Amino acid sequence: xxxxxxxxxxxxxxxxxxxxxxxxxxxxxxxxxxxxxxxxxxxxxxxxxxxxxxxxxxxxxxxxxxxxxxxxxxxxxxxxxxxxxxxxxxxxxxxxxxxxxxxxxxxxxxxxxxxxx
Amino acid sequence: xxxxxxxxxxxxxxxxxxxxxxxxxxxxxxxxxxxxxxxxxxxxxxxxxxxxxxxxxxxxxxxxxxxxxxxxxxxxxxxxxxxxxxxxxxxxxxxxxxxxxxxxxxxxxxxxx
Numbered sequence: 213x214x215x216x217x218x219x220x221x222x223x224x225x226x227x228x229x230x231x232x233x234x235x236x237x238x239x240x241x242x243x244x245x246x247x248x249x250x251x252x253x254x255x256x257x258x259x260x261x262x263x264x265x266x267x268x269x270x271x272x273x274x275x276x277x278x279x280x281x282x283x284x285x286x287x288x289x290x291x292x293x294x295x296x297x298x299x300x301x302x303x304x305x306x307x308x309x310x311x312x313x314x315x316x317x318x319x320x321x322x323x324x325x326x327x328x329x
Numbered sequence: 330x331x332x333x334x335x336x337x338x339x340x341x342x343x344x345x346x347x348x349x350x351x352x353x354x355x356x357x358x359x360x361x362x363x364x365x366x367x368x369x370x371x372x373x374x375x376x377x378x379x380x381x382x383x384x385x386x387x388x389x390x391x392x393x394x395x396x397x398x399x400x401x402x403x404x405x406x407x408x409x410x411x412x413x414x415x416x417x418x419x420x421x422x423x424x425x426x427x428x429x430x431x432x433x434x435x436x437x438x439x440x441x442x
Contacts, residue, residue, distance in 0.1 A: 244428065250372075255420060255432045303372060309428060318364075318430060320374035 218321025242308035352421030
């Protein structure tokens with residue numbers, strides 16, 4: 213089956229520092245990766261869509277300079293939260309499209325809980 | 330733009346009983362997919378069931394089945410023989426031509442022993 217490995221699962225960082233979150237598709241090529249943000253007891257909010265080898269497309273209201281997304285290979289996408297502040301504390305989830313579920317199959321990473329202090 | 334509506338924030342079911350979670354959506358597309366995802370306390374998103382809009386037959390996965398009413402734009406999930414492990418947050422989701430998933434607000438399901 214399709215597996216997406218997301219690391220780290222949780223991270224605490226100081227305000228003003230940057231944090232990188234990685235998502236790797238382990239057994240398939242993820243041509244498209246989606247990044248979501250989720251607050252407790254709420255739904256997933258799409259932040260951006262990235263396609264391998266091209267610039268990410270950000271949703272309205274998402275600061276592209278704060279949330280840097282790189283999708284340099286078919287198996288790796290990264291989200292870097294730059295100059296993090298306490299309001300960036302949240303749960304971040306990646307999702308890869310493709311694998312054995314076909315073009316409309318989405319495999320989710322296990323998520324990263326970011327706490328900025 | 331497509332929208333997904335889950336109007337019930339919480340539901341409760343007795344173990345071994347059946348429960349139905351409601352979802353409606355709005356779209357002008359004719360070709361799309363609908364999903365139900367489960368998010369347990371671990372927060373790992375788990376695919377429960379998927380329905381292709383052009384298929385009239387309702388999808389079924391073991392104890393989980395859907396009632397897909399295309400004309401009414403309704404997509405409800407029925408869980409039969411509810412188990413304690415079914416307790417989780419459930420999200421209804423839609424995807425169409427742009428391949429982005431649009432999620433409903435979710436519903437928290439609790440299972441009473």
